[in-house]
Amino acid sequence: MERNRNLYWIVIISVGFAALLAFAVPFRLALGQYLENEKEVKLIAGIGTRLIILVASIILVRKFKFQRYLGLGWKFDRQYLLPIIIPMLIVSMAIFGDLETYKKAGLSLLTLFLFNNILVALIEEFAFRGLVLPLILKIRSEKKRLMLTSVSLTALIFGVLHYLNLFREPDNFSGITSQVIFAIAIGIFLGGLMLRTKNILFPVLIHFLINVGFGKDILRPETEEIVTQVASTGTDWIGTLLTLGLFGFIALGGVYMVRLVSRDEILQLINTDN
Known part of the structure; x- marks a missing residue:
């Protein structure tokens, strides 16, 4: 009974998330x-x-x-900083390598951009890593390879939902598919x-930081956006393979972290509160 109820809530959260967006x-x-x-309108609508x-x-x-699963009563440990060093370096390169884009955007647009992206990070992490993931863990609590499979399933749901962007860009299936693959990979890492x-x-x-570093196209002047879109119409196979x-x-970084996790400790955090 509880298993069906948790499965029901996973569907409700996923579908409701997409519907509200x-x-x-x-x-x-x-x-x-x-x-x-138009750009400010888009960001304000997204924020609301x-x-x-x-x-x-x-x-x-x-x-x-x-609440406890999400970190209530959490104590700082320097070992938790190690998993974020490499992604922090990669994102920092993306941000500081194109700092002029942020400087030229204007205070109003940049503020909306940053506020919108912090909300994107909050809702997607709360919805998927904060709700869907522990619910899957509860459903599969008796299964083998519990942690990695649960993280992967959560990442898959998170990634596939990005196909909804096809309603906005129906002619960009390959580009959206790239977003889906990236979302699955980053979903495993974040899980x-x-x-x-x-x-x-x-x-x-x-x-x-990933959103800020790699989602800054909206900050570019219209002429730059058009040039970027035209330049990206061809298939760059080397770039695709590198990507x-x-x-x-x-994704492997996420898998490595999952292997270091105590199954019993996570289940205790989830079930103690219930």
């Missing part, structure tokens, strides 16, 4: 009647929608009593990081 479209259309800057999802996620965390550090703030921080290699490396 879709609410940004009519919100954006409504805002467009009052604001002229994600605030609703964040509130819903916090309510569900309290409902399932996952491993969550279980290893036992604190949701670490995945949120890394997720936020896939990077995705695999990221």
Whole structure:
């Protein structure tokens, strides 16, 4: 009975997450009647929608009593810094390597961009690593290879939901597929990081920095965006292979962290609160 109930909530959380995000479209259309800057309209609509999802996620965390699993009462240990050193270096290179883009964006657009991305990191980590992952762990608590399979399933759900971007970009299947693969890889890493550090703030921080470092196209002037889109229409096989290699490396980092996790300790954190 409990297994079916948990499975039901996994479906509700995943579908509800996607449905609430879709609410940004009519919100954006409504805002467009009052604001002229299309980029700011897009970000404000995203912020409004994600605030609703964040509130819903916090309510569900309290409902399932996952507070301790998410890091309540957590104690700092320097060993938890080791898993984030490499991703921090990679993201820092992406940010500081194109610092002019952030400087030229303007204070208003940059503020909205940063606020929107911290909300993206919060809602996606709370929804998937904070709710879906522990629910899968509870469902599969008696199974072998519990941790890695649960992290992988969570990452798969997280990644596949990115195919919803096809409604926005129907002619960009290959590009969206690349997003899905990256989301699955980073989902495995963030799942491993969550279980290893036992604190949701670490995945949120890394997720936020990745978004800021690799999602800055909205900050570019329109002419730069057009040039970038035209330049990316061809297939760069070397670049594709390197990218896939990077995705695999990221996923392996998550697998390594999962192998260091105590199964009993994580299950105790999840079940003690219940």
